[in-house]
Amino acid sequence: MHTRTLISNATIVNEGRSFIGSVLIEDDHIETIAEGYNKISGFAADTVINASGCILLPGVIDEHVHLRDPGLTHKADITTESRAAAAGGITTFLDMPNTLPQTTSLKAFQEKLALMEQKSHVNYGCFFGATQDNLEEMLRLDRRKVCGIKLFMGASTGNMLVDNDLALDAIFEQTSMPQTGDKQKKVHGLPVMVHCEDSEIIARNMTACKEKYGCDPDIRFHSEIRSEEACLSSTRRAIALAKKHHTRLHVAHVSTASELKLFSKDTPYITAEACVPHLLFTNEDYHQLGARIKCNPSIKTIADRTALRKALTDGTISIIGTDHAPHTLQEKSGGAAKAVSGMPMLQFSLVSMLELVDERILSLERVVELMCHAPARLFNIENRGYLREGFKADLVLVRPQSPWTLTPNRIESRCNWSPLEGHTFRWRIEKTFCNGFLIYNKGALTDENFRGLAVTYDR
């Protein structure tokens, strides 16, 4: 039995254009896209959704989340966080490897994908974590099943820190883009996504700060401890390695104006991600939000935020991710040393970025490029991320000028808090379709039993 859903008279934003039109979904894919008003004749549909006044976008692909599952499920799990994703217009997420166990062996990788298949309300993919000594495991990966390698280069996340030149060289060399005539390794050309912060600089800053202010310095010192210098030094090193080996490098959560200068159009295989917290907050927000906005790399100055926002449009930043990293509020108590780093973000990332459109910082077309098209293209995700006939019907319908205030009862994430609580948003997520299925409708998940699919990669 076929199901046909017609979304009519929406403003469709896709591939650099906005136009009034209708989309016919058949089963799991986009059957037809018709441009123009009331172009619905001849479309027999079981369900017709009048979307006039709404904007229709491809479902968001969040390429940077920490869903905490397996092992850290007191903070979050795949069920709760994928609900939050659906409610936020996110139809695909790519999960990071610092779970328990860490996703640093083939076995852990396969087990996590199996867990996602069981639990996720939206589509999913999974990074493999590089360590100092798991190269053999990495070489056994199938590049069509893994979105990329995550490397914590000089960052303290569990014991996944890789900081030794030999190990780094080997990882970048093995994943290098194949030259013609090369015998292809299975991991050749895999994106290597790197968390860049220099741990030696951070340790030195932390010691100095503790000497001055005691064992748990005030939260506002976090941005001085995890400093601009720490980011710049590590990002410079990662870029040098990528150039040396010709590796597809994606620098995660760029947080400073000075790092932006390291990216160039001459090296399109080296790309930069900006994360929502760094686009929304500045170090002045510690006064009000305290450790809630503690994250790594740290939130920097207003000048840094301004530069990051500008880089969204000039092309220096290729992708917006969330770095969704939920913790309990209890874990977030304390200062620069004691409070844990990371904040929940995926449910409210799209509505937050749409506010940057209202503030004329970004165009709607650019939001779609940064949050939908680019993640699909840069991670080679097949048949998703664009509104195209024949592609999977991952869609989100949003309504402008429909204010609502973020209160805890709206939060789907298990941790049940957000640094954006109390904020009144102007945009509303109306409906989210995942593989043609209306998974989220006006404030509620429609079917607890619906599950997303593992995305596949065309490489």
Ligand SMILES: [Zn+2]
């Ligand atoms: Zn992260």
